[in-house]
Amino acid sequence: MKAMDLYMLKALSKRKDEGCLRQLRVPNGLIDFCSNDYFGWSRSLANRAFVDCLQCDGSFIIGSTGSRLISGNSLLAEEVEGQIARFHQAESALLLNTGYLANLGLISALAKRGDFIVRDECVHASAVDGCRLSLATTLHFKHNQISDLRRKLEKYRSGKCFVLVESLYSMNGDFAPLSDLIDVCDRYNALLIVDEAHAIGVFGGGLIQLLGLEKRVFARVVTFGKALGVQGAAILGSKILQDYLINYCRPFIYSTAASYWQLLAVRLAYQRLARAECDQALLQAKCLLFNQALGREVRGPFLSPIQIIYGKSNQEVEQWSEILQHHGFDVPAIKSPTVKPGRECLRVCLHSYNKDEDIIRLVFRLKQLIKNE
Numbered sequence: 001m002k003a004m005d006l007y008m009l010k011a012l013s014k015r016k017d018e019g020c021l022r023q024l025r026v027p028n029g030l031i032d033f034c035s036n037d038y039f040g041w042s043r044s045l046a047n048r049a050f051v052d053c054l055q056c057d058g059s060f061i062i063g064s065t066g067s068r069l070i071s072g073n074s075l076l077a078e079e080v081e082g083q084i085a086r087f088h089q090a091e092s093a094l095l096l097n098t099g100y101l102a103n104l105g106l107i108s109a110l111a112k113r114g115d116f117i118v119r120d121e122c123v124h125a126s127a128v129d130g131c132r133l134s135l136a137t138t139l140h141f142k143h144n145q146i147s148d149l150r151r152k153l154e155k156y157r158s159g160k161c162f163v164l165v166e167s168l169y170s171m172n173g174d175f176a177p178l179s180d181l182i183d184v185c186d187r188y189n190a191l192l193i194v195d196e197a198h199a200i201g202v203f204g205g206g207l208i209q210l211l212g213l214e215k216r217v218f219a220r221v222v223t224f225g226k227a228l229g230v231q232g233a234a235i236l237g238s239k240i241l242q243d244y245l246i247n248y249c250r251p252f253i254y255s256t257a258a259s260y261w262q263l264l265a266v267r268l269a270y271q272r273l274a275r276a277e278c279d280q281a282l283l284q285a286k287c288l289l290f291n292q293a294l295g296r297e298v299r300g301p302f303l304s305p306i307q308i309i310y311g312k313s314n315q316e317v318e319q320w321s322e323i324l325q326h327h328g329f330d331v332p333a334i335k336s337p338t339v340k341p342g343r344e345c346l347r348v349c350l351h352s353y354n355k356d357e358d359i360i361r362l363v364f365r366l367k368q369l370i371k372n373e
Contacts (some may be wrong), residue, residue: 019314020335030330031358033348038202038305039279040353041229041272064257069246072257080263080270084234087270088205088222089214092242093234095266097255099197099223100126102233104133105251106193106219109244111136111162118152119164120144122172124195127164136162143172146180153188161190162218167207168198171339171347173306178207182216191218201227201273202283202305228269232258282352286359290350293363309346309366317344320369329362 015021037043064072077095084093096102107130111117115136119127122143131138139155141148149163163185165176178194185192196206200222203210208217219237224230235245245252258266287303294307311317314335321333324346334347348362 019318020337028325028330030325031328031354031362032330032351033354033362034330034332035349035351036198036226037229038227038283038349038351039229039276040351041227041269044229062259062261064259066257067253067255068257069253074257074260074263076260076263076267077257080267081234083267083270084222085236087274088209088220088236090220090236092239093236094242094245094249094252095258095263096233096235096249096252097258098231099124099195099221099225099233101251101255102221102223102235103127103195104130105249106221106235106245107131107162107164108133108250109248110134110191111160115159116156116161117164118149118156118161118190120166120169120176122169123164123166124170124197127195131164143169144174144177146177146184149181149184150188153184153190156188156190161188163190163192164195165192166195166197168196168202168304168306170198170306171308171334171343171345173304173308173347175207175300175302175304178211178213182213186216193217193219193221195221197221197223197233198226198306201276202280203302204273204276204280207302224266224269228266228273230265230269231262232266279352283350286350286352286354286356289356290348290359290363293360294366305350307348307350309348309370311344311346314344317346320346323369324362324365327361327365329358329365331362 012021066072068077081093081095085091096105103124103126107127111134113135117131117134117136117138119131119138119140120143121140139152141152163181165181167176167178182192194208194217196208199206206220206222208214208220219235219241221233221235223233283305284303287305288298290307291298291303311320317333317335321331324331331346331348334345336344339345
């Protein structure tokens with residue numbers, strides 16, 4: 001056996017012994033408390049009708065044929081970017097193929113050696129990797145703790161300074177104190193970048209927009225693969241930022257552009273989002289029902305569709321997940337190293353299409369697991 005194979009097998013064996021070996025799985029037909037498809041749009045009849053129409057339309061090509069700087073740009077791509085920018089009350093939008101690439105490309109293009117980044121300790125891996133590629137000095141502050149952010153910003157002396165947060169945290173299910181963050185960034189002349197991946201759709205154009213803070217942040221990242229039910233992402237900001245990224249954002253420059261059907265799907269999703277008030281209200285009602293049934297105190301004007309049940313170890317949350325699967329519920333175990341040791345959990349994702357009786361039954365099983373802990 002080759003030395004590289006032995007190295008990989010040893011690493012995989014270590015993961016397996018620690019109870020954190022990742023493996024692919026196929027959809028299992030269980031009740032969905034797992035996916036980020038908050039409104040069920042990815043499986044909606046409207047989207048299926050759209051696909052049927054495309055299959056009958058011979059006027060478009062399947063692939064985009066290249067990057068947007070070579071042969072992959074189109075009037076449709078620019079129209080969709082304009083549509084997105086207008087919807088989010090932003091000066092410009094730039095499309096990328098995934099949220100991961102948007103965060104990675106944005107941060108690594110902006111921050112350079114000699115610059116300073118302070119990120120919330122719970123930001124997505126794509127933001128962490130963007131920091132690594134940037135070669136900027138990077139610190140993290142304790143999750144949602146403004147006082148710790150101030151302490152870290154006091155260390156900033158020269159170069160550009162960026163602060164990275166999520167508006168709704170994907171593995172915590174809680175919200176960033178956006179107004180306080182903006183005030184601190186203003187004080188220290190730091191540029192705030194907000195990842196709105198899990199807030200877009202659930203809260204209309206995102207929490208920044210809902211709170212009327214669009215003009216006070218440097219950039220936003222929105223993604224289409226969660227509540228919108230399609231695929232892709234966009235970076236929102238000034239026209240200068242868009243022009244800069246077209247020249248310096250490597251994932252944009254060197255990636256094949258989104259295909260015609262992907263662009264049409266995004267356009268359709270934004271048309272639906274403009275009239276999604278009923279879906280949003282229904283999802284909030286499901287979140288309220290879950291919290292009340294579990295006996296959790298409800299605070300603030302918004303409720304998160306991401307609900308976290310903490311365990312003590314990888315093994316415990318994996319066992320909990322398997323028990324819930326036995327009872328018909330798809331609730332994933334989130335294990336280290338995806339989260340820090342000690343933060344292993346079940347991650348319950350609520351959807352507007354979850355039945356009330358299924359939510360009540362799930363909470364009953366969760367209470368049993370917690371009681372027997």
